[in-house]
Amino acid sequence: MQLTVKDVARLLGTSEKSVYRWMRERGLPAHRVGGQFRFNRAELIEWATAQKVNVSPQIFEEPEAAGPLPTLADALETGGVFYRITGANKEAVLASVVEYLRLPEGADRRLLLQMLIAREKLASTAIGDGIALPHPRHPIVFHMDRPLITLCFLERPVDFGALDGKPVHAVFTLVSPTVRGHLHLLSRLAFALKDESFKQLIQEQAGREQILAAARELSRRFDGVSPNDAQS
Structure with missing residues (x-):
């Protein structure tokens, strides 16, 4: 909060x-x-x-600590999946992405953009294979009812400074009202991107419903997986 x-x-x-x-x-x-x-x-x-x-x-x-943790599928459905996002460089891509985020009315998008860019200056959030996970250094950004993960597919791949040297074509942006929810979803997303079937859908820029269906299936599997297992 x-x-x-x-x-x-x-x-x-x-x-x-x-x-x-x-x-x-x-x-x-x-x-x-x-x-x-x-x-x-x-x-x-x-x-x-x-x-x-x-x-x-x-x-x-955190007052919310006793509440239920969000699922990957719920956060992705809340945030949405978008295609053909423009931008000739990392900063321009992030600016475009921020405009697509389903933030509360009156939210300071400029502040969030500054935080995302500042985070990238510390270290690239590109994780390899053309995927980046930009998120603020400090996860508590806005007073929101629930966290969101927004998936944006870029119109053209852009260099994010990934260790494997591959330009980024898919950007997952996570915004959460609590540290607990932020870390939970970050671990779930990292686990999902280790799943070859889900990762292939991202590489192929599959349809929105196909991606959401895969996220729901992964969320059901997560019910029997501890956070420690998800990060191993």
Whole structure:
């Protein structure tokens, strides 16, 4: 979830006035969303650690932790599958992809694009065989009802700096409201892309319903697979 000024004041054991002062003077990271400041929990933890600011143990808790985890199929159906996405380079492709994401009304797409580009500058999210998994470094980006995975097939392959040297033609973008959901789906997606049948559909740019049907079948198989097995 995204935090308000009031939330941050409580988690840092200070006043809201101090929160605003720390934003101005100490670089407390904040983002404007709908005319109000919102804070990323992961960024807040990093900032407090660097600034040696004491935090409440509640900062490490996620209210959604007790809820059910999303399935790969549900996230992919929510995010959608799109074809012939344009872009002559990595940044242009990401800009096009962000426009296709089914984000909440009023979501700051420019901010998300900046986060995706910043993540790529740290290390390429291309995993080889023409596939990339761009995602923000900090998974808590928007207040959303549920996470999404959007699959975009590019009109022309683009160099993403993959270790195998192959240009990317398929981009899976993951956006989640919680760290827990983000890591869960990332592990499920990684597992799915090790499945030769599913991977072949991606390589062939198969039809939307065919891909979603395969994701549903994999999700049923996941029910008997532990997260540790999925990442092995």
